Amino acid sequence: MRTIRRLIYGEVLTAIALVALGFLALFFFFDLVDELQYLGKNNGLSAAADIYQIRHALLYVALLIPNHLYELLPISVLIGTIFVMARLAQSSEYTILRTSGLGPWRALRLLLVLGAAFVTLSFAVGDYVAPTSERAAQLLKARYQSKITVGQTGAWLKEKQPYNSYVVNVKELTPNNEMKGVQIFEFDNKGLIVSTTQAPVAQFTGGDAWMLKQASRAEFDVPASPADISKPQNGARVSRTTLQTFRWPTEISAEMVSVALLKPERMSTLDLFNYVRHLNANGQTAQRYEIEFWKKVFYPLSCLVMVMLALPFAYLHFRSGGIASYVFAGVMIGISFFLLNNVFGYIGNLRNWQPWLAAATPGLMYMAVSLGAFGWLVLRR
Structure with a gap:
């Protein structure tokens, strides 16, 4: 059995x-061609060192490879396993293995162990390597475009504190992890505005506060009841102050701002989970981020589904040259799974489905197909 395992695992x-x-080579080429339009540009400074050169483009594209590997790993597992199983069946090697004691359930168990290894690899790449490299790539690109931002108004976040609630706007995130164009709107428990704070630059001081520089703060003193407003001595007042530094206590971390400014599917599972909890705690819609969170949970498990889909190809009868059509079928199945996985995410967000159901449906559908093919082609024949 050890020889059979070594043979199949080595080939697969x-x-x-x-x-x-x-x-990966194909995507590397496409990404590099897309980056050629930015060559020779900088962030507005005259220094020659700040010009975007071909070596920067190559480094940027290389940093995108882990994210592409995470997205393409299930498809690669499917195509590679189908090719090996079909080639073994065509050359009658799999028939010899079957006569040597390799039954259907033992073969399935062998492939599932291999698929579990790829599940672990996919989780490690998608949760640790890809987010780190993606953040490094964005910061490298931001050095020559001077900012990381989304839309024209930046990112909007909300936070509830024991006595007041806050709405925060961050326009840009710089390469050195500073925030630009920060606005903080403070409201009391009745929904009345208490103060506004604006700062051109803000920094993260840890997990419990922001440090705003050159902050302009306006505090509103509004009477508690409409009857008090009619009295001249109790009218609404606005006091304005300018502070060199202003420390604002908050639990909004750098990872939460990054999630709001960058693509959520590029973040780690833990960062998405913390951000979803933050949105739910502050009464904000978290449907999109919950779907992305569950997709991050279920997507590595699709490697198990792919090896189950590939096993029935070992029990087909091939004519000479017919293996190419089955490999092409595997390519189409892999592409359809990738597209369906994205489509169900959008549909679930639009139709307000349960996030875990929208994320798990494509995998469950293909698992049902793989089990049906396994039962028909392997067990009944």
């Missing part, structure tokens, strides 16, 4: 590595 791992390498 080699095929998956070649398929993944081919896909």
Whole structure:
């Protein structure tokens, strides 16, 4: 059994590595071509060191590779495993393995162990390597475009504190992890505005406060009842102050601002989970981020579904040259899974589905297909 395991694992791992390498090379080329339009540009400074050069483009594209690997790993597992299973069936090697005691359930168990290894690899890449490299790539790009921002107004966040609630606007995030164009609107428990604070630059001081520089603060003293407003001595008053530094206590971390400014699917599972909790605690809609969170949870498990889909190809009968059509079918199945996984995320967000259901439905559908194919082609024949 050890010899059979070594044979199958060696062939499958080699095929998956070649398929993944081919896909990554293709995406590397496309990303590099897309970056050529930015060559020779800088962030508005005259220094020659701040010009975007080909070496910067190559480094930026290389930092995107882990995220592409995370997205392409299930497809690569499917295509590589289908190719090996079909080739073993075509050359009658799999028939010899079956006569040597490799039954359907033992073969499925072998492939599931291999799929579990790819689940672990996919989770590690998607949760640790890809977010770190994606953040480094965005900061590298921001050095030559001077900012990281989304839309024209930046990111909006909300936070409830024991006595008041706050609405925060951050326009840009700089490469050195500073925030630009910060606005903080403070409201009391009745929904009346208490103060506004604006600062051109703010920094994260840890997990419990922001430090705003050159802050302009306006405090509003509004009477508690409409009857008091009619009295001249009790009219509304506004006091304005300018502070060199202003420390604002908050639990909004740098990761939460990054989630709001960057793509949520590029963040780690823990960062998304904390951000979803923050949105729910502050009465904000978290549907999109909950779907992305559950997609991060279920997506690595699709590697198990892919190896289950590939096993029935070992029990098909091939004519000479017919293996190419089955490999092409595997490519189409992998692409359809990738597209369906994205489409269900958008549909679930629009139709307000349960986040875990929108994220798990594509995997469950393909698992049902793989089990049906396994039962029909392997067990009944």
